[in-house]
Amino acid sequence: MKGTIAILAFFTIIFSNPSSAVVIDFTGVNDHYSNPYQEDGFNINRHNFGHWHIHSNYNDGGALFTHSGGDLRITSISGNPFDFTSFDIWGTSHIVLTSNLGDTLIGASNIGTYSLNWSNVSWIDFTSNGNMYLDNITLNETSVPEPASLALLGLGLAGLGFSRRKKTS
Numbered sequence: 723m724k725g726t727i728a729i730l731a732f733f734t735i736i737f738s739n740p741s742s743a744v745v746i747d748f749t750g751v752n753d754h755y756s757n758p759y760q761e762d763g764f765n766i767n768r769h770n771f772g773h774w775h776i777h778s779n780y781n782d783g784g785a786l787f788t789h790s791g792g793d794l795r796i797t798s799i800s801g802n803p804f805d806f807t808s809f810d811i812w813g814t815s816h817i818v819l820t821s822n823l824g825d826t827l828i829g830a831s832n833i834g835t836y837s838l839n840w841s842n843v844s845w846i847d848f849t850s851n852g853n854m855y856l857d858n859i860t861l862n863e864t865s866v867p868e869p870a871s872l873a874l875l876g877l878g879l880a881g882l883g884f885s886r887r888k889k890t891s
């Protein structure tokens with residue numbers, strides 16, 4: 723019985739935190755006002771600019787357009803850190819991206835897919851001084867063992883120790 727608990731705890735901690743890469747693709751969204759915009763566990767907050775349009779008729783199914791300059795911040799809804807690996811942008815030739823860890827990207831091209839390797843960030847800021855379209859923002863929330871899993875693992879290890887002591891006595 724105790725061994726079973728240990729095995730259960732082991733599989734719980736292995737399988738309860740799968741890699742969770744998501745692509746913020748704005749598919750099917752029509753929204754001019756939500757703030758933050760939320761998709762797949764992430765917030766996109768806007769501040770210091772007039773408005774945005776998220777339209778399902780942009781970029782074959784949906785994209786975000788910021789009007790006359792954008793200042794956006796991406797965070798995870800859970801508050802867990804996350805990895806940032808790529809995004810598509812067009813409509814502007816000037817973007818600056820920064821993270822809380824000091825990562826910086828200054829865009830020079832006005833269109834394309836940018837690939838990055840930013841790890842364990844808590845937020846990303848996008849700043850543009852002109853119109854900007856954004857799509858396919860790829861993010862991966864960093865696995866953090868949940869307290870319940872840790873508690874179960876502890877219980878399992880305690881059980882394992884107990885059953886070992888019983889065998890040797």
Ligand SMILES: [Ca+2]
Nearest residue numbers: 747784785857
């Ligand atoms: Ca899209």
